[in-house]
Amino acid sequence: DAGVIQSPRHEVTEMGQEVTLRCKPISGHDYLFWYRQTMMRGLELLIYFNNNVPIDDSGMPEDRFSAKMPNASFSTLKIQPSEPRDSAVYFCASSFDPSSYNEQFFGPGTRLTVL
Amino acid sequence: GQQVMQIPQYQHVQEGEDFTTYCNSSTTLSNIQWYKQRPGGHPVFLIQLVKSGEVKKQKRLTFQFGEAKKNSSLHITATQTTDVGTYFCAGPIGNNFNKFYFGSGTKLNVKP
Numbered sequence: 501d502a503g504v505i506q507s508p509r510h511e512v513t514e515m516g517q518e519v520t521l522r523c524k525p526i527s528g529h530d531y532l533f534w535y536r537q538t539m540m541r542g543l544e545l546l547i548y549f550n551n552n553v554p555i556d557d558s559g560m561p562e563d564r565f566s567a568k569m570p571n572a573s574f575s576t577l578k579i580q581p582s583e584p585r586d587s588a589v590y591f592c593a594s595s596f597d598p599s600s601y602n603e604q605f606f607g608p609g610t611r612l613t614v615l
Numbered sequence: 616g617q618q619v620m621q622i623p624q625y626q627h628v629q630e631g632e633d634f635t636t637y638c639n640s641s642t643t644l645s646n647i648q649w650y651k652q653r654p655g656g657h658p659v660f661l662i663q664l665v666k667s668g669e670v671k672k673q674k675r676l677t678f679q680f681g682e683a684k685k686n687s688s689l690h691i692t693a694t695q696t697t698d699v700g701t702y703f704c705a706g707p708i709g710n711n712f713n714k715f716y717f718g719s720g721t722k723l724n725v726k727p
Contacts, residue, residue: 531713535717542717542718542719542720543658543703543717543720545714545715545716545717548713548714550713555713556711556714591657591658593658597713598707598712598713598714598715599707599712599713601646601663601665603648603660603663604648604658604660604715605660606657607657608656608657609657
């Protein structure tokens with residue numbers, strides 16, 4: 501398996517633009533997580549899905565952020581409009597049932613810079 | 616709310632020296648996971664501890680879970696330059712065992 505795939509790897513955009521980050525989880529994993537990593541706040545969970553259904557989005561910072569999982573092999577995280585403070589590395593991770601003590605597999609991340 | 620605190624934030628060691636990072640939770644954890652993130656990379660799972668007082672070893676790495684399941688440690692014996700990176704502990708938040716809170720991480724630098 502190729503592992504968790506994320507695209508793009510790097511994104512530079514201007515304030516006010518829409519940004520879409522993409523993730524393909526490992527086949528067979530039922531859970532998908534979106535994290536944001538910054539120096540100030542560390543690794544934060546934004547939202548997670550189980551069987552394509554959003555379960556907990558309490559970490560999504562604002563209404564500007566939205567996430568979807570239209571099928572088991574694809575998820576998007578969208579920021580509209582983007583702001584400089586959204587600059588961070590965004591990771592997608594997938595897992596079998598974490599409550600059964602399964603590890604999370606992280607993708608390589610998307611480094612987002614909003615100018 | 617529940618938090619997982621990690622110390623120290625940074626550690627600089629000479630190659631061959633030992634290294635330890637500590638993780639403390641305000642509440643009892645059902646389990647704790649450890650991850651390593653190399654510079655410019657992504658977190659990679661190292662190990663999971665479930666039982667009270669559990670100790671697991673991976674070559675030069677020793678992981679411990681406290682008796683009260685509120686703290687954990689990672690000890691590296693005789694560090695090597697390949698150990699450079701940030702080490703995170705992660706524990707489930709409250710009763711939601713699917714939702715993990717990551718500690719702030721300990722960044723290890725090893726001087727050759």
